[in-house]
Amino acid sequence: MxxxxxxxxxxxxxxxxxxxxxxxxxxxxxxxxPERELVLLPDNNANRFLYDDQEIGGGNRVEWLDQSNNHWRCTRDIDKSSHFCGYNLALSDDFTRGIDFSAYQKIRYEVDFNTSSSQITLFLRNYNPVYSNPDDGNSAQYIHFFLKPQDLSSVITIDFNEFRLAEWWLSGRGLAREDRSPQFNNITLLGINLGSDLSPGNHDVVIKRIALRGPWVxxxxxxxxxxxxxxxxxxxxxxxxxxxxxxxxxxxxxxxxxxxxxxxxxxxxxxxxxDLSQRDALSGLFNRHGLSLALAPVLKSGKGYAVVVLDIDHFKRINDRRGHLEGDQILVQVAQLTQNEVRADDIVARWGGEEFVIVLPGAGTEEAYKLAERIRYSVFNARFFQDKKLIVSVSLGISHAQPGADNTFEPVFNRADQALYKAKELGRNCTVIDGEPQR
Incomplete structure (x- = not known):
């Protein structure tokens, strides 16, 4: 036994x-x-069409060079202004019935761009009878992602959580809260717009493949x-x-x-x-937990780093006067403006409320100061709401951890936080470096 x-x-x-x-x-x-995939292009039966600004007196002219291979060209007339020029792919003959993208995670473009455009827009249109009208093409949600010249490559993959609703589309619609975020359950059309300020000459685009991708489960x-x-x-x-x-x-x-x-x-x-989430749900930046994980290799390297603490000025007053919804939109836009300015290996996190933290591995105070000033100018000059005049400013504090020193994050952060409070005392909308007079 x-x-x-x-x-x-x-x-x-x-x-x-x-x-x-x-x-x-x-x-x-x-x-x-392997991910599951839904191929949208190539498709011999696809309903594709081009558009330009000729009808409104613009200087852009679009034409097919090889429609079977989705090769098209925008030509800018130097004597006229540039407004828009682009390509649309209709996913259905019925504007009210499209494809459910929500079962997928990202969209993959294989495109050859031969253009000097400073900003290319990739956009989707989602039809929802709650806010859309079958007689008004602009009533479908306009969901977009901006490509900068440095983003261009032969293969571009974009997660759907990177797309945002266009402010001009949201403005004045009075939508319910659940309809003020991008929806992907009925995408009827997608397209590429080369931007509103094309340089004179030819701008060629060849769309080789567009596909949706996502996990099976x-x-x-x-x-x-x-x-x-x-x-x-x-x-x-x-x-x-x-x-x-x-x-x-x-x-x-x-x-x-x-x-x-x-x-x-x-x-x-x-x-x-x-506890898988390391991201702040509103801004998409690291939360404190995500920041601590991202900081670990920086602290371990002992190479030193700079810390910038950013705080939105008078944010409580903005929230009280305009409501938390617009306050959230300001937080999101400030987060986006900040990410637009940082380097690829910089770490950006939402510390809490209206306070953000930026860690610059290997950087000194001078480099951190230049970054902080770029962010401050970018926020101060940004337009936050299409139909409302609102100037938003930020105050920033900077500290530095020397290479080889005790690089424990908390004291370095506290010094940057104290510098931030000094910036507040000096009248806000300025940058203060720990241990230095205001510049």
């Missing part, structure tokens, strides 16, 4: 090890599985399913052990304790899986 019991224990441990290995494999599976759903299987399995095993406890009291107590410990480990693991 004792040998049988030992054999059962060994078999049970082996089975548990197998389950753990299988679980590890299943945890990694979503990352290695979302990581959250997959992990939750695994967690439920483990919990159900744990409960089942626990029940069996409880029955055995009545037969073998001393052995059962030991096994029950082991199962209880494993159940606690599973609970801790479940807690880890549910």
């Amino acid at each position: 004792q040998k049988i019991a030992v054999l059962k224990i060994k078999l049970g441990r082996g089975f548990l090890l197998l389950l753990l290995l299988l679980t590890l494999f299943l945890l990694a599976l979503p990352k290695v599985l 979302s990581a959250e759903t997959w992990y939750l399913a695994l967690l439920l299987v483990w919990l159900v399995g744990a409960i089942g095993v626990l029940s069996i052990k409880m029955i055995y406890h009545h037969r073998q009291a001393s052995m059962a107590r030991h096994k029950y304790s082991t199962l209880h410990e494993r159940h606690r480990e599973l609970h801790d693991r479940a807690q880890e899986l549910t």
Whole structure:
């Protein structure tokens, strides 16, 4: 009997090890599985059309060079102003019925751009009868993403969470809160606009392929399913052990304790899986947890870094007078303006409320000051609402951690925070470096 019991224990441990290995494999599976894909182009039956500003007296003229291969050209007349010029792909003959993009995660463009345009717009149109009118093409949501010259490559992949609603489309519509965010459940049209300030001459575009991509099952759903299987399995095993406890009291107590410990480990693991988010839901920037993870390699390197703490001036007054919705829009736009100015390896996080933190690995105070001033000017000169006059300013504080010194983040942050408060005392809308007089 004792040998049988030992054999059962060994078999049970082996089975548990197998389950753990299988679980590890299943945890990694979503990352290695090929993504599912929906190809929008090439499609011989696709409804494609071009548009330009000739009818309003503009200087842009668009033409097909090879329609079968989606090769088109915008030509700018030097004697006339440039307004718009671009390409549309209708996803349905019925403007009210499109394709549900929400089951996918991103859109992938394979495009050859031969243009000097300073800003290319990739846009989608989502029809929703709540706010859309079949007789008004502009009533569908205008969801866009701006490409800068440095973003251009032969393959461009954009997550749907990077798209934003156009301010001109939102303005004056009085939409409910749930309709003031991009929707992707009924995309009827997508397009490319070369911008409103083309240089004179030819601007060629060849669209080779457009496809939607996304996981077959979302990581959250997959992990939750695994967690439920483990919990159900744990409960089942626990029940069996409880029955055995009545037969073998001393052995059962030991096994029950082991199962209880494993159940606690599973609970801790479940807690880890549910804490996957490292991003601030409103701005899309790192939250404090995400910042701490991103900072770890910077602190470990010992190369030194600069910290910029940014605070929106009079934000509470803006919230009180204009409401939290417009306050949230200001937070989002300030976050976007900040990200537009930082380097690729800089770390940007929302610290809380209207306060943001920027970490510049390997940078000194001079480089941090130049960045802070660019951000300050960008925010101060930004237009926040199409139909309302609102000037927003920010105050910034800077500190620096020397290479090889004790680079613990908290004291460096506190010095930058104190510099920020000094900027507030000096009248706001300025940048102060820790330990230096105001410039």
